[in-house]
Amino acid sequence: MNIILLGPPGAGKGTQARKLVEERGMTQLSTGDMLRDAKESGTEMGKRVAGVMARGELVTDEIVIGLIEEKLEANPEGSFIFDGFPRTLAQADALEELLAKHGKSLDAVIEMRVDDEALVARITARSTCGDCGEVYNDQTKSWPADGKCANCGSTDQKRRADDNEDSLRTRLMAYYKQTSPLVGYYHCKGTLRPIDGMGSPDEVAGALAGELG
Numbered sequence: 001m002n003i004i005l006l007g008p009p010g011a012g013k014g015t016q017a018r019k020l021v022e023e024r025g026m027t028q029l030s031t032g033d034m035l036r037d038a039k040e041s042g043t044e045m046g047k048r049v050a051g052v053m054a055r056g057e058l059v060t061d062e063i064v065i066g067l068i069e070e071k072l073e074a075n076p077e078g079s080f081i082f083d084g085f086p087r088t089l090a091q092a093d094a095l096e097e098l099l100a101k102h103g104k105s106l107d108a109v110i111e112m113r114v115d116d117e118a119l120v121a122r123i124t125a126r127s128t129c130g131d132c133g134e135v136y137n138d139q140t141k142s143w144p145a146d147g148k149c150a151n152c153g154s155t156d157q158k159r160r161a162d163d164n165e166d167s168l169r170t171r172l173m174a175y176y177k178q179t180s181p182l183v184g185y186y187h188c189k190g191t192l193r194p195i196d197g198m199g200s201p202d203e204v205a206g207a208l209a210g211e212l213g
């Protein structure tokens with residue numbers, strides 16, 4: 001099975017992708033994580049995209065399509081969760097071609113619907129474990145008082161450089177302008193499955209499971 005998690009920043013795509021990896025053995029392909037890794041390891045591409053990401057704009061289609069292509073080629077038997085990709089119509093077309101090339105197809109596009117105010121509140125409160133990727137929220141699931149990640153014991157609590165209000169405004173604008181047309185695109189293709197993303201992670205996971213079967 002191959003699915004897309006579609007939704008604005010803070011919709012909970014990463015949290016749900018992690019659950020699917022654990023529960024169904026699928027492979028998460030997050031272009032945001034791949035770009036952050038490239039930036040942290042100081043590759044040429046990482047240096048090129050750093051400013052664009054910090055401002056909250058989209059990096060070029062060519063770069064992210066190339067990243068996804070590499071991952072598909074490295075794991076031809078995989079069952080994928082596309083998290084944060086595609087984000088433009090050109091990326092959606094490229095994904096369709098890449099999947100076809102590997103004899104795969106898209107089973108569902110899960111549109112996670114969340115109110116704008118909730119997105120801002122979630123994003124400005126979020127942090128993650130730098131080692132295992134566990135996601136925390138200062139209000140609902142705060143980083144443990146002993147300073148250690150509840151999942152792996154690491155003390156590496158990270159906040160994303162682009163999780164600030166300025167960058168978030170640009171990221172939301174990019175979502176509505178460049179990514180939300182994909183809702184209509186996948187609706188026409190018959191693969192769109194909207195779910196309510198406002199509940200707790202477990203509630204949203206239940207709604208997601210209801211769509212995936």
Ligand code: AMP
Pocket residue numbers: 009031032033035052053054056057058059060061064083084085086087091162171
């Ligand atoms: P994310 O972790 O998905 O919120 O992505 C963080 C940042 O990486 C975005 O604000 C963009 O600058 C960049 N990015 C991630 N995925 C894509 C994509 N599919 N297309 C263009 N830019 C992306």
